[in-house]
Amino acid sequence: MTLHPEVLADLLEAESAVARQRLRDRLSSLSVDGACVVAVFSAHGRNWRLCLDGTYYDALPLALSVIDDNGCPQPREGWPPGLAYEQVPDHPVLHRPWACLRGTLEYHMYPGHSADAWEFSRGDLRIADMLDHLLQKCGQ
Amino acid sequence: MTSLSTGTDRHADTITVTVFAPNNAHHEFTVEATERVDKLARTAVDFFVDSGQMQPADCGLALVSDGVATPLDDASRLDEDGVRTGAKLKLLVKKPKTDGSGGNP
Numbered sequence: 001m002t003l004h005p006e007v008l009a010d011l012l013e014a015e016s017a018v019a020r021q022r023l024r025d026r027l028s029s030l031s032v033d034g035a036c037v038v039a040v041f042s043a044h045g046r047n048w049r050l051c052l053d054g055t056y057y058d059a060l061p062l063a064l065s066v067i068d069d070n071g072c073p074q075p076r077e078g079w080p081p082g083l084a085y086e087q088v089p090d091h092p093v094l095h096r097p098w099a100c101l102r103g104t105l106e107y108h109m110y111p112g113h114s115a116d117a118w119e120f121s122r123g124d125l126r127i128a129d130m131l132d133h134l135l136q137k138c139g140q
Numbered sequence: 141m142t143s144l145s146t147g148t149d150r151h152a153d154t155i156t157v158t159v160f161a162p163n164n165a166h167h168e169f170t171v172e173a174t175e176r177v178d179k180l181a182r183t184a185v186d187f188f189v190d191s192g193q194m195q196p197a198d199c200g201l202a203l204v205s206d207g208v209a210t211p212l213d214d215a216s217r218l219d220e221d222g223v224r225t226g227a228k229l230k231l232l233v234k235k236p237k238t239d240g241s242g243g244n245p
Contacts, residue, residue, distance in 0.1 A: 002211070012186055059211040060202065060232075073207075092164055096207040105209060109202075109230060114162030114194070117233040 002059045011056055012037055012127070019128035026140050027131070036084070038067070039131055045069045048080045050134060052104075058122050062130070062140050063105040064098065080138040099137060155218065155225040159184040159201070162233055165193040177201050177221065178214040184231060199231040 003011065013033045018040075028040040030046065037052040049069070054061040065073040066080070076084050076097035084097045084114050091098040091106055099105035103125065108118040156170045159180070167187055171180055182200045188194045201224060202209040209230065212221045223229070 001213070056211050058210070059200075060209055063209070091207075093160065093204060094207045094209065109209060111162065111164035114233070117235075119161075119232075119234050 002056050008035060008054055008057055011057075011125075015125065015127035018126075019131050022128045023131055023135065026135050030131075033071075037062075037127060039134075041135060041138070041140055043080055043135075043138045048138065050131070052127065052130065058125070060101055061105045061108050061122070062125075062127075063119050064101070064134070066097075082139055083134065083137045099134065101133055102131060103139075142185045155223065155227070157197045157218075157223060157225070157227045157229055160204075160228065161188040162231055163193055166189075171218070173219040173223075174217045176214070177212045177216050180193060180218065181214070181231065184229075187230070194231075195216075198234045200234055201229045202232055203230045204230050 004044050009032070012035070016030050016032050016037055019028070023030070028039060028042060030037065035053060035055045035057070037054070039050045041048055042128050049067045051065045051067045053065065064109050066076070066083070067073055068079060073096070076089055078098055085100040089097060091109070092111055093109045094106060100110070101107055102116065103121060107113055108116065153173050153215060154170050155173045156168055158166050158168050160166045162176065165188060167184070169180065169184060171183070177200070181201050185194070185197060185199050189196050200214060201212045205228070211232070213225070
């Protein structure tokens, strides 16, 4: 069962407010667009946009993608260096690029993480922590 | 309601889907299109447990298509949730089953 959209919107906004405060020196902007949290930051000489999609939260975790200015998911070549999981570049279930980060849909759907089910950590969402780790992977 | 009197009628009401275990082992299941999501999940778990691919667990299902996973409501019928022949469904562990002799207080 997913959260009621209004509850989800409030949750994402509250989490984003914490992340804006904590990561203000490393993010260019952080906004909530519908069920998505979009973080913009600079690294490796250009701007990047990360999208954490909570459309099916919290039945499923937030789904991570790198998007362009139009919101279109990018192939792995369009991801910031260091972010995509290079050892298994094509996610074996979702068949798209992914980052190995607990709390994301891609992590919890990865067969090697089957013992670390989303159900065990669904009450622990902290978007600021997730973005902190993602930015570190990007060298930010 | 479709008659169950002939094999042809029954065949028209069945779908064949691929269910993926948590470890990504997979198996095709042919089921009634009107079957409830939770029934297919339990059938698949029983199969994968019997074949040593997973431990017993309460599981839900997500429909995976074009890189997007959509959770299915346990109480929904498969056809109501848009599950058709050829669909790929992923088992999602909700909680592991225990035998009751463990240490949980």
